[in-house]
Amino acid sequence: MGKAVKILLAGEGGQGVQSVAEILAEAANEEGREALYIPNFGVEQRGGVSIAYLQIGDEPIGAPKFEKGDIVIALSDRAVHRTRQYVGPQTLFVYDSGIEDIEDALPKGAKKILPIPAIEVSKKELHPRVFNIVIMGAVIKATGVISEDDARRAIEKKLGYKFEKNPRLRELNFKALQRGMELVAGVA
Numbered sequence: 001m002g003k004a005v006k007i008l009l010a011g012e013g014g015q016g017v018q019s020v021a022e023i024l025a026e027a028a029n030e031e032g033r034e035a036l037y038i039p040n041f042g043v044e045q046r047g048g049v050s051i052a053y054l055q056i057g058d059e060p061i062g063a064p065k066f067e068k069g070d071i072v073i074a075l076s077d078r079a080v081h082r083t084r085q086y087v088g089p090q091t092l093f094v095y096d097s098g099i100e101d102i103e104d105a106l107p108k109g110a111k112k113i114l115p116i117p118a119i120e121v122s123k124k125e126l127h128p129r130v131f132n133i134v135i136m137g138a139v140i141k142a143t144g145v146i147s148e149d150d151a152r153r154a155i156e157k158k159l160g161y162k163f164e165k166n167p168r169l170r171e172l173n174f175k176a177l178q179r180g181m182e183l184v185a186g187v188a
Contacts, residue, residue, distance in 0.1 A: 004034070004057030005145050006066045010083045011075030013041065013050045016132030019158065021052030023136065027146040027154035028056040038064040049078050056145055071143055072107075073135060075118075080105050094138060096131070114142060116183050122176060130176035137180020151177060 007024070011017045021037050028035035033056055040051040055061045068088035074080040074095040080102045087093055087107035095106070097115035106113060116138045122131035133155070140151055155173050156163070163170040 004036075004055040004059070004061050005071065005143065006069045007052075007054040007056070007071045007073070007139070007145070008066075008069040008083060008086050009052040009054065009073045009075075010049055010079035011132075012078065013048050015050070015075050016129075017050045017052050017075065020132050020136045021054045023151065023154045023158050024054055024056070024139075024146060026157055027150040030150045030153055031146060033058055034061050036061040036064050049076070049082050051079075051082065071139060071145070072110075073139060074099075075132070075135065077102050077105070083107075092142060094135065094142070096135070114138070114184070116180070118180065118183070121179055121183065125179065126176050127172055130172055133173050133176035134180040134183070137177040137182075138184045139180075140177075141181035141184040148177070148181065 009017045009021055018039050025035040025037040035056050037054045041048060053065050069086045069091055071092045072083050072086050074083050077099050080095055084107045087110045089109055089111060091110045092112050092114060093107055093110040094114045094116060096119050097117045098119045116135060118131040118134040122128055122134050140146060140148060152174060159173060
């Protein structure tokens with residue numbers, strides 16, 4: 001892989017942005033790679049924009065934050081506005097296609113803009129709470145930043161205690177991961 005891949009995830013508090021970043025970092029560590037993750041929360045106590053800075057590479061990573069991301073993911077309208085500054089000419093910008101009235105706010109000059117119907121798919125096919133895992137699957141498929149197997153192991157490690165209480169959640173999260181990968185295969 002060489003240089004670190006810089007990933008910025010942003011959404012409203014409670015959308016699972018930090019969980020996805022933790023899972024991706026865990027998966028990278030499982031592959032024996034370097035991963036550095038730092039959370040950033042809005043000043044509001046509830047309802048603020050939650051941002052996760054994540055870098056994955058094969059060599060030690062110097063600083064947790066960065067100016068331009070290789071992958072920027074926005075899960076809400078406010079997140080689209082807050083993340084534009086991190087988009088450069090080499091950035092893959094992923095956002096939920098169900099976000100309304102943001103056409104003018106989408107970043108100009110990104111390498112590629114990838115709309116994913118994660119919220120719609122999770123509501124209609126799975127469960128609304130796994131839409132962040134749908135987005136994670138899309139990112140994995142679009143970038144190859146980690147393997148699907150390592151992502152599954154990291155999900156198991158992060159959410160295993162919930163799976164023990166409700167085994168159906170395991171299948172639901174793994175289906176969400178797979179579905180996100182399929183969505184990218186259809187539009188990438």
